[in-house]
Amino acid sequence: MKSTYRVLGLALLVGVLGLLAGCNSGTIAVIDVTPLVGVVPLLVHYDGTSSTPANGISTYTWSFGTDDPDVHAETGKYTYEHAGTYTLRLTVRGADGSTATTSVTVTVKPAVWITDSKLNMVYKLDMQGNEITSFQLPFTEPHGITVGEVGGKTWLFVACKNGGNQRILRIDPSTGKVVQNYSAPAQSPLNLTYQADMQKQLWHVDGLSRKLYRMNPPNMQVYDAYGESYFKATSQHTGNLPFLWKPQGLDWTPEKNAAGYLWYFEGQNRLLYKIKIIPSYDIMSNTQLQVVGDPVNVPIFSASAIDMYDGKLWVVDVNTHAIIEVDPTTGVLTGTKITGFPGAAPAGLEIQH
Numbered sequence: 377m378k379s380t381y382r383v384l385g386l387a388l389l390v391g392v393l394g395l396l397a398g399c400n401s402g403t404i405a406v407i408d409v410t411p412l413v414g415v416v417p418l419l420v421h422y423d424g425t426s427s428t429p430a431n432g433i434s435t436y437t438w439s440f441g442t443d444d445p446d447v448h449a450e451t452g453k454y455t456y457e458h459a460g461t462y463t464l465r466l467t468v469r470g471a472d473g474s475t476a477t478t479s480v481t482v483t484v485k486p487a488v489w490i491t492d493s494k495l496n497m498v499y500k501l502d503m504q505g506n507e508i509t510s511f512q513l514p515f516t517e518p519h520g521i522t523v524g525e526v527g528g529k530t531w532l533f534v535a536c537k538n539g540g541n542q543r544i545l546r547i548d549p550s551t552g553k554v555v556q557n558y559s560a561p562a563q564s565p566l567n568l569t570y571q572a573d574m575q576k577q578l579w580h581v582d583g584l585s586r587k588l589y590r591m592n593p594p595n596m597q598v599y600d601a602y603g604e605s606y607f608k609a610t611s612q613h614t615g616n617l618p619f620l621w622k623p624q625g626l627d628w629t630p631e632k633n634a635a636g637y638l639w640y641f642e643g644q645n646r647l648l649y650k651i652k653i654i655p656s657y658d659i660m661s662n663t664q665l666q667v668v669g670d671p672v673n674v675p676i677f678s679a680s681a682i683d684m685y686d687g688k689l690w691v692v693d694v695n696t697h698a699i700i701e702v703d704p705t706t707g708v709l710t711g712t713k714i715t716g717f718p719g720a721a722p723a724g725l726e727i728q729h
Contacts, residue, residue, distance in 0.1 A: 403470035404428045405478040412480060415487040415502055416728050417530070417549075418456045420464070425450050427468045427476070435469040441482070457530065459486045459729040486685065488699070488714065489549075490692070491518040491534060491724035498534065498552065505699075505717040511552025515543050520626070520681065521724035523549070524570030524578060526594050531555075533578060533593070534724070535565035544568070544580070544596055558596035561589050567626035567681055567724070574635045574655050575663070581623040581640070588620065588640070590663055602665055611651075611667035618644040625682030625691065638665070639689070639704070641682045647671035648682075648689065648704060672707045676700060681725035690714075692725045699725065 406426040411418070424436045438447045440454055441462035447454075456462060465479040487508065488501040496516050500508045517537035524533055532547040542560040547553065562585035569579050570593070577599070578591040590600040604620045625641030625648075635653040642649065649671045654664035678695040689704040699714040699722075 403474045403476045405466050405468045405476040407466045413483045415485045416459045418484045421453045423451045424466050432471040433468050434471050437467040439465045456484045459484045486729040489726040491521050492719035493517050493723035494721035505714045519566050519723045520568035521726045522568040522570045523728045535568050566623050569626050569628040571628045581626045586620040613667040624679040627684050629684045674707045680723045683725045683727045685727040692722050
């Protein structure tokens, strides 16, 4: 029995020494990432080749702080599609079996897209109004702009009056190339917004027909059109007030386990309406809309577009050439604004996040 104890003791000692050797193996994870801060979508390049021992790393594991799967490679690139703060983590395994982990924080900030109806331009800004990129459109009088998805890719959609030959464009946001252009309903296309949940679709408001359109993003097929009479019949909160007389803004926001809400800004009386989307059973059936709650007065007289971001309403004010933050529950201006951006006649707004 004593010899058995000696063998067990020796095996235990060897195991402990092996663990200690692993702890002292010198395996160190080193991350090189550029950039660490930027606007959405943010492409980062990551590199773990400085990890040591240089000739003894058997496995590299990268996690990005998102729902995407881990990647096993020494180097690579990754695109963060949404604004936020993310932990990018590298775990390396040495040839001796020991591991080491390190991480960095990647900060992705929202991007502000605006159109200019006089210069026929699209600008991408940061939240301070600094220009990141811009491109000129081959069509005139661009107004509404939104970010949406077709075929698993992210695109810009821009509505252009185009001298009466009204168009809705699908644009590559990285190059500014127009990949598709479609005829827009009616003749005065204004605001656009993309519904990302449940039935993915575009919502569009036209200033001449005074109607709100539900559309299919891949081909711009119109599923439904909603005019003032529709809302007067279904929504007591519109009352006898002008509705869809002078559209000055449209945006969509999500709602958990629901199709979300449309936010509509009526320029005739400067009232902000919240509209509940009641989806049909399939995308070819009628979707119902209903104004919920009393409208909120927003005291901006020369608005051209709105966007909801981080619980606040942002309004393009043409006269002051500013994008102004407003409390959507009270209509009170918060004092925060985006100024100093280029252009002559800001017309559309989308805060990508």
